Amino acid sequence: MNTAKRAAQLLSTQNIRSLFDSVEAFLFDCDGVIWKGDKLIDGVSDTLDWLRSKGKKLVFVTNNSLKSRIQYAKKFHSLGISVAEDEIFSSSFAAAMYLKVNNFPQEKKVYVIGGEGILEELQIAGFTGLGGPEDGEKRVELKPNSLFEHDKSVGAVVVGIDPHINYYKLQYGTLCIRENPGCLFIATNRDAVGHMTDLQEWPGAGSMVAAMCGSTEREPIVVGKPSTFMMDFLLEKFHINTSKMCMVGDRLDTDILFGQNAGCKTLLVLSGVTTQTTLQDPSNNVQPDYYTSQVSDLLRLLGP
Amino acid sequence: MNTAKRAAQLLSTQNIRSLFDSVEAFLFDCDGVIWKGDKLIDGVSDTLDWLRSKGKKLVFVTNNSLKSRIQYAKKFHSLGISVAEDEIFSSSFAAAMYLKVNNFPQEKKVYVIGGEGILEELQIAGFTGLGGPEDGEKRVELKPNSLFEHDKSVGAVVVGIDPHINYYKLQYGTLCIRENPGCLFIATNRDAVGHMTDLQEWPGAGSMVAAMCGSTEREPIVVGKPSTFMMDFLLEKFHINTSKMCMVGDRLDTDILFGQNAGCKTLLVLSGVTTQTTLQDPSNNVQPDYYTSQVSDLLRLLGP
Structure with a gap:
């Protein structure tokens, strides 16, 4: 008999320090995490700046293939967030890279x-x-x-x-x-x-x-989430062990599963498609390590 | 252990009589059996006339939902075949009937x-x-x-x-x-x-x-083939036991399966999408009772 799956912990002042200290790179899904449609989610900008100031690597991983990485970088800039092209991993890029690595x-x-x-x-x-x-x-x-x-x-x-x-x-x-x-x-x-x-x-x-x-x-x-193809790319680029990465996303069956498949820590934010009710429903069998309402909770719980 | 599935018999002067005598209604798929696109398949018209003259009921069962039964009857007429609306069972009709019988x-x-x-x-x-x-x-x-x-x-x-x-x-x-x-x-x-x-x-x-x-x-x-919903309708209308029906079609996974699911005899014609190679491939596990090149073989093998 398997033991019951460990339920996600609500992110709090008690448990955030151990997560924060063990993570070198935060991987963020975009839609529902950084923005919703064309609107930035509250507090995201300050939180990302603060994470960078603490020496954390930031990576943005999106399944949306409508834009290229160049176009995504422009979208980030238009929302007031400075992100470099090579911090972005979109599924459009992943498709091209799949062809490249397979000659x-x-x-x-x-x-x-x-x-x-x-x-x-x-x-x-x-x-x-x-x-x-x-x-x-x-x-x-x-x-x-x-x-x-x-x-x-x-x-x-x-x-x-x-x-x-x-x-x-x-x-x-x-x-x-x-x-x-x-x-x-x-x-x-x-x-x-x-x-x-x-x-x-x-x-x-x-x-x-x-x-x-x-x-x-x-x-x-x-090639996109939850397939681990993009993660293989990330590993090659950043040389950070996946156990030192934390995948932050709003979807259980893509983001959280993607992080778990690759051996990352996982943090579900409730600012997108997943509600607390869905997370805690007995039929749900994807449990992130942690959950919280939105990205800015990282700054709120740990910041100055 | 199950015995091996009985392979389809090629329709011939030796076996056609027992099929013909035991069948009261022939159910025909249309595309690949009666016509291909807008072209009648050779000899179909004479064969249908001859089957009618021998007292067989004819039913036309099509998954194509683009036309209504009225429009199908017109298509038959334009190709020189006289078919009544209520001999036609299209999946467009089936969809409407599904709603009707389910109130x-x-x-x-x-x-x-x-x-x-x-x-x-x-x-x-x-x-x-x-x-x-x-x-x-x-x-x-x-x-x-x-x-x-x-x-x-x-x-x-x-x-x-x-x-x-x-x-x-x-x-x-x-x-x-x-x-x-x-x-x-x-x-x-x-x-x-x-x-x-x-x-x-x-x-x-x-x-x-x-x-x-x-x-x-x-x-x-x-509601269309291979679901048996349309067959239940046929049964109610014609009061003929399905063991006295023969489903004639060009597709193994819709027509032949549909006939078998309902307990009909089945005849595959090779005038549509299925080739003899596909039929006889070891990976194929849908075996009709009989197979032949086209509908007019019925007339050729049995006719005057």
Whole structure:
């Protein structure tokens, strides 16, 4: 018999010191942790500055693939937070890096169902992308003898959240995966929903990825959270043991699981999609080490 | 230990008589069996006439939900085949009948991701449909403080193949399923692909249904093949024991499985998506009773 899973501890003045002292790098999810839609969450800016002043490394890990790292750095700046490009690990970047570390041939092309961010990261990594926003207004012709042509040199299809999903893109990606020998099927992530606006959740990459699974009867390689692919990258870059990292996120099944899979400490913040009720529901079997209401509690509990 | 599964027999002059004499009703899938895209398969018309002349009941069972039964009858006529509306069982009709037999309240509305056929069948059955082709050109606004509103009186979302799938429809259906208490999630079918044109296969209802599963994290009620919901209807209508029916189809995992689930005899035709190689591959575990190249073999082997 297994012993019961240890329940998450509420972060407090009693337990925060041992967490803080043992952690060299804080990994932050963005949506629901740093911001909500286009609004910064209260106290985030001061808390990040204070963490830096205490010598902590900061890393921002996001499953949202709509933006590239360059675009994310701009978003941080526009919200008054100074973040360097190489502190950001987005799933758009992860998709490009997956191809790079797996020696994807330069002469092959990549078809994108998703946003501009994926195409930008592919280009920076030296790959040729097709599709994306450009195919958002394309329509199909369902007439006798009209053949839908696709590029036979496409060797990978990358699927992320796509607010301009259409039948043209589904057919393009499906033909590549089904008919181009060895074509890879890569998902930035499989999140069911995301905060595309501040007031509501919208279908996430999990919806577009599932649509492609439905038509191809194939399962994708997932590069975003909770897959540990991005963590392998982080390890290589920072040379910090994962036991000295703390993953801070608002989602149990992506952020917290991602941190746990990699051996990090984990801190759930309740400023995003997860409520305390969900966390403490008997059906929930993902328990972070700690939980708190928002990122600024770190400063509130420990700061000057 | 189970004995090995009996392999399908090639239909021949030796075995056809026992099949023919024991069957009172032939159930035909349409796409890949009667036609391919908009082209009738050779010899179908003569064979159907001859079967009728021998006193056999004919039923046409299609997972394609784009058309209503009225529209299907017109398609048959345009191809020179005389078929009555009530010989046709489409998944668009099945969706409407599912709501009817389950006493779906008349005052509730039905949101449709799919074609005109579903809306027509809903209307004939006395229900109010929303969405469908009308929402095909609608776009979403992803701006701060813009709220995507949905009708709180929607009590069911019906999802079928939709060549005009977009993010608006995915969000509309997702909000209904996630936020309207007790809202049903009905799939016409889950076919991965379908012959939307004669030259190619295109993403089928399975793709749109999966997209909705991906965003709602819910599983649908399936009313088309291989679910036996339509068969229950057939039974009630024709009062013929299923052991005296023969399901004729081109797909192992929908048509043949549907026939077997219901206790019918099964005949696979190779005029559609399944090849003899697929049928005889050791990994295939759906074995029809018989297989043959096309429907007209019935007439060739038994006819005058």
